[in-house]
Amino acid sequence: MTKQHANWSPYDINGGTVVAIAGADYCVIAADTRMSTGYSILTRDYSKIIQLADKSVMASSGFQADVRALQKVLEARHLIYQHQHNKQMSCPAMAQLLSNTLYFKRFFPYYAFNVLGGLDSEGKGCVFTYDAVGSYERVGYSSQGSGSTLITPYLDNQLKSPSPLLLPAKDAVTPLSESEAIDLVKTCFVSATERDIYTGDKLEIVILNASGKRRDYMELRKD
Amino acid sequence: MFRNQYDTDVTTWSPAGRLFQVEYAMEAVKQGSAAIGLRSKTHVVLACVNKSTSELSSHQKKIFKVDDHIGVAIAGLTADGRVLSRYLRNECINYSYTYESPLPIGRLVVQLADKAQVCTQRSWKRPYGVGLLVGGLDESGAHLYYNCPSGNYFEYEAFAIGSRSQAAKTYLERKFETFKDSSRDNLIKDALFALRETLQGEKLTSSVCTIAVVGVGEAFQILNQETVQGLINEFEIVGEEPPPADEAAPPEQGSGAESGSSAAEQGAAPMDI
Numbered sequence: 415m416t417k418q419h420a421n422w423s424p425y426d427i428n429g430g431t432v433v434a435i436a437g438a439d440y441c442v443i444a445a446d447t448r449m450s451t452g453y454s455i456l457t458r459d460y461s462k463i464i465q466l467a468d469k470s471v472m473a474s475s476g477f478q479a480d481v482r483a484l485q486k487v488l489e490a491r492h493l494i495y496q497h498q499h500n501k502q503m504s505c506p507a508m509a510q511l512l513s514n515t516l517y518f519k520r521f522f523p524y525y526a527f528n529v530l531g532g533l534d535s536e537g538k539g540c541v542f543t544y545d546a547v548g549s550y551e552r553v554g555y556s557s558q559g560s561g562s563t564l565i566t567p568y569l570d571n572q573l574k575s576p577s578p579l580l581l582p583a584k585d586a587v588t589p590l591s592e593s594e595a596i597d598l599v600k601t602c603f604v605s606a607t608e609r610d611i612y613t614g615d616k617l618e619i620v621i622l623n624a625s626g627k628r629r630d631y632m633e634l635r636k637d
Numbered sequence: 638m639f640r641n642q643y644d645t646d647v648t649t650w651s652p653a654g655r656l657f658q659v660e661y662a663m664e665a666v667k668q669g670s671a672a673i674g675l676r677s678k679t680h681v682v683l684a685c686v687n688k689s690t691s692e693l694s695s696h697q698k699k700i701f702k703v704d705d706h707i708g709v710a711i712a713g714l715t716a717d718g719r720v721l722s723r724y725l726r727n728e729c730i731n732y733s734y735t736y737e738s739p740l741p742i743g744r745l746v747v748q749l750a751d752k753a754q755v756c757t758q759r760s761w762k763r764p765y766g767v768g769l770l771v772g773g774l775d776e777s778g779a780h781l782y783y784n785c786p787s788g789n790y791f792e793y794e795a796f797a798i799g800s801r802s803q804a805a806k807t808y809l810e811r812k813f814e815t816f817k818d819s820s821r822d823n824l825i826k827d828a829l830f831a832l833r834e835t836l837q838g839e840k841l842t843s844s845v846c847t848i849a850v851v852g853v854g855e856a857f858q859i860l861n862q863e864t865v866q867g868l869i870n871e872f873e874i875v876g877e878e879p880p881p882a883d884e885a886a887p888p889e890q891g892s893g894a895e896s897g898s899s900a901a902e903q904g905a906a907p908m909d910i
Contacts, residue, residue, distance in 0.1 A: 486734055486737075487734075489734075490730050490731075490733070490734045493726075493730050493733075494726075494730065497702070497723075497726050
């Protein structure tokens with residue numbers, strides 16, 4: 415007798431790609447704005463990026479209902495933190511909180527593939543990358559989502575420090591300037607849009623630096 | 638007359654139909670240091686006196702942010718106040734999480750009152766020994782409420798609780814009709830004047846008081862010491878006529894003025910009682 419299986423799934427895949435790059439004193443977080451299901455487009459104008467704290471911005475691809483639920487939990491937890499500590503959460507603290515929150519649902523996971531970007535307590539850019547159950551690591555750059563397989567090799571080529579292509583790579587914050595990093599991100603998405611059907615429509619870029627937060631948009635192919 | 642026969646626990650009525658334990662809890666509020674609230678159509682100002690037990694210790698925190706649009710000032714057992722503030726914060730966070738919109742203050746005070754009432758009807762509990770002035774916004778504008786240990790709550794244009802609050806209430810009763818259309822800054826000034834009444838001649842400086850404001854388009858915030866001292870200096874000077882076109886004079890006038898003693902100067906400060 416074969417095991418009975420459910421005739422429905424609690425999950426859906428809404429596609430999309432997210433990228434983040436850490437600089438010496440800035441961080442760039444970007445995501446496309448297309449939301450899909452199956453081979454259809456649900457909307458061309460949905461933001462996958464949310465600012466959780468002064469210096470923490472999260473971008474998530476995967477199942478957007480779970481993404482939204484995860485965002486709400488983190489927002490509420492941040493309010494509690496502010497009441498208790500009388501200050502905003504630092505990006506590394508938020509990173510740990512996100513990891514714990516994801517692992518809390520280890521046996522019914524948030525179908526969310528996250529990238530957390532921001533500025534650490536020294537003002538340097540930081541990027542944390544996650545899997546669906548909370549395993550995370552601080553890196554200099556990262557990509558998640560349907561286009562990540564197309565973008566990550568390109569970022570490795572552009573950003574991974576030359577000699578450590580051989581050794582365990584120390585992909586620390588990039589020496590690129592803010593505008594160079596933004597151009598790099600735009601290039602990534604234009605390329606990914608060409609070959610990934612789930613990535614396109616519009617690119618939303620958030621830049622965090624000492625002066626605050628900035629948001630930029632760029633049109634992408636709509637096919 | 639029969640107080641001590643019927644005051645042992647909160648679940649005993651007196652023959653006159655009173656719950657003495659609840660009344661004793663209200664007494665605890667009267668013993669705490671003063672807290673004042675006033676509101677206009679668009680803003681609420683909360684002010685309180687910060688008396689510390691000794692020069693060596695820090696002040697007790699008596700004003701708490703509950704959410705961007707709500708804050709409370711407490712008088713009485715500050716520990717009870719802290720715990721209730723945590724409850725209020727939690728309720729606001731949960732409501733925001735569920736409805737993605739701010740909890741209307743009118744709903745919050747009812748929940749708080751119901752929580753306080755529970756403690757007046759359980760033999761294993763005691764009433765909260767703290768009065769709360771809850772100031773905040775909902776869709777119809779700014780509101781100020783007072784929540785008692787008894788579980789009652791009332792909406793006010795302006796109110797004062799704690800020790801020597803009667804002096805502040807007298808001032809507020811005189812001026813409350815002007816509050817509705819008052820500007821934010823005038824409302825703060827009135828709060829400072831009311832606060833000064835409770836100090837009974839002691840000098841009002843930013844180190845003995847805390848002021849907080851919330852309003853339409855302005856998230857709840859506790860004003861920092863320098864801002865408060867600046868406002869105090871400003872209204873002390875108001876009592877004196879500034880010298881003709883002389884920019885340098887005001888700082889000297891500010892240091893010369895003592896609280897409430899400017900009756901001798903021309904253009905007398907209207908606050909002297």
